[in-house]
Amino acid sequence: DAKTTQPNSMESNEEEPVHLPCNHSTISGTDYIHWYRQLPSQGPEYVIHGLTSNVNNRMASLAIAEDRKSSTLILHRATLRDAAVYYCIPRRYGGSQGNLIFGKGTKLSVKP
Amino acid sequence: DTGVSQDPRHKITKRGQNVTFRCDPISEHNRLYWYRQTLGQGPEFLTYFQNEAQLEKSRLLSDRFSAERPKGSFSTLEIQRTEQGDSAMYLCASSPIAGPTYNEQFFGPGTRLTVL
Numbered sequence: 261d262a263k264t265t266q267p268n269s270m271e272s273n274e275e276e277p278v279h280l281p282c283n284h285s286t287i288s289g290t291d292y293i294h295w296y297r298q299l300p301s302q303g304p305e306y307v308i309h310g311l312t313s314n315v316n317n318r319m320a321s322l323a324i325a326e327d328r329k330s331s332t333l334i335l336h337r338a339t340l341r342d343a344a345v346y347y348c349i350p351r352r353y354g355g356s357q358g359n360l361i362f363g364k365g366t367k368l369s370v371k372p
Numbered sequence: 373d374t375g376v377s378q379d380p381r382h383k384i385t386k387r388g389q390n391v392t393f394r395c396d397p398i399s400e401h402n403r404l405y406w407y408r409q410t411l412g413q414g415p416e417f418l419t420y421f422q423n424e425a426q427l428e429k430s431r432l433l434s435d436r437f438s439a440e441r442p443k444g445s446f447s448t449l450e451i452q453r454t455e456q457g458d459s460a461m462y463l464c465a466s467s468p469i470a471g472p473t474y475n476e477q478f479f480g481p482g483t484r485l486t487v488l
Contacts, residue, residue, distance in 0.1 A: 292475070303376075303463050303479030304415065347414055351475075359405060359428065360477060362414025 262287040262350040269367045272338045280333040280366055282348030291350040293324060293331045296360070299344045304362075307333065307346070343370045374398060376480035378464050384486045385454055392450045393483045397466030404447050405477060406439055407463040408432065415463055421447060422469070454487045461485075 265283040272278040284293065294309040308315055308322045310331075315322040321334040335342055347365040377396045385391050397404050403422050407415035418437070420428040423444035433439075436454075441447040451458055461484050465477040 294475075301481075303465070303482050304477075305479065306476040309475055345414075359407075359417035359420055359430075360415070361417065364412070364414055 262291055264348050264350065264363050266346075266348055266363060266366045268364065269369065271369045271371065272335075272342075274340060274370055274372050275337050278335040278338045278342070278368065278370075280335075280346050280348075280368065281330065282332070283330045284348065284350050285329040287328055287350045288352075289328075291352055293322065293328075294349040294351050294360070295320070295322065295333050296347045296349065296362075297342075297344040298347070298365070299341075304347065309351070338368075338370045340370050340372060343368055376464055376466055376478050378462075378480040378483050380483060381481065382484045382486075384488065386488050387456060388453055390450065390452045391454055391485060392448055393462055393464075393485075395447045395449070395464030395466075395480060397446070397464070398468075398478055400468065401466035401478070402444070402469045403467045404441055405465040405467075406447070406449050407465065409461040409463060409482070410459075418449075418462075451485075454485075456487045459485055459487045 262284050292309050295307040296304040298304040308320050310322045323332045345365040345367050347362050379394045405420050406418040409415040417430050419439050421441040424441050436452045439449045461482040463482045465479045467477045468474050
C-alpha cells in the first residue's frame with residue numbers, strides 16, 4: 261500500500277482558497293487518489309477522487325501532479341463548515357471492494 | 373434520512389463485559405465495512421462484507437471480536453470480554469457495487485465505546 265505524507269494542520273481564512281497537499285511517492289500506476297474529510301464528531305465523508313487528470317466536483321477540485329507522486333485538494337472558497345480533518349488515500353483501480361487506509365490527515369481550521 | 377445509521381451512538385461498559393453494535397447500511401448497498409478510530413488517529417479497517425459473506429478481516433480483529441451480516445442487510449459487531457484498549461469510535465460504512473458512487477464509501481456517525 262502506498263504511503264502518504266500530509267501536513268498535520270493548516271489554517272485558512274473564510275472565503276479564501278485552500279490548497280491541501282499530499283505526497284504519495286510510492287503510489288502504483290493503478291491507484292486512484294481519494295480524498296475524504298471528517299467533520300468534528302462525524303464519520304468521514306467522500307470528497308473527490310482521480311487517477312491522472314485534474315478533477316472537479318461541487319465540493320472541491322483535485323490537482324494531480326504529472327508524475328502522480330503528489331496531489332493537491334483545492335477548496336475554492338473555504339467556509340466554516342469546511343473545518344475538518346482531510347485524508348488523502350491511494351486506492352487500487354476499481355478498488356471499491358477493499359478497505360480504505362487512512363493516515364492521520366490534515367486538520368484544517370477556518371477562521372471567520 | 374437514508375444514510376448509514378449506527379446504534380447505539382454511545383456505549384459505556386465495564387471491563388470484561390460484552391457489547392454489541394448495530395449498523396444499518398444504505399438500502400441496496402452490497403458492501404459493508406467496519407472501522408475503528410482512536411483519538412487523534414485516522415480510522416483503521418476491521419472487516420468487510422459483500423452481502424452476507426465476510427471477505428476480509430484485519431489483524432486488528434482479535435478473537436474477541438466477531439462481526440456478522442446474516443441476511444446481507446444490517447450488520448452487528450460484538451466485542452467479548454472488553455478491555456480498556458477497546459475504547460474507541462466504531463465506524464460503519466457501506467458502498468454499492470455499481471453505479472456512479474461505487475467508488476465511494478458512505479460512513480455512519482459511529483458508536484463511541486468507553487470501557488471503564
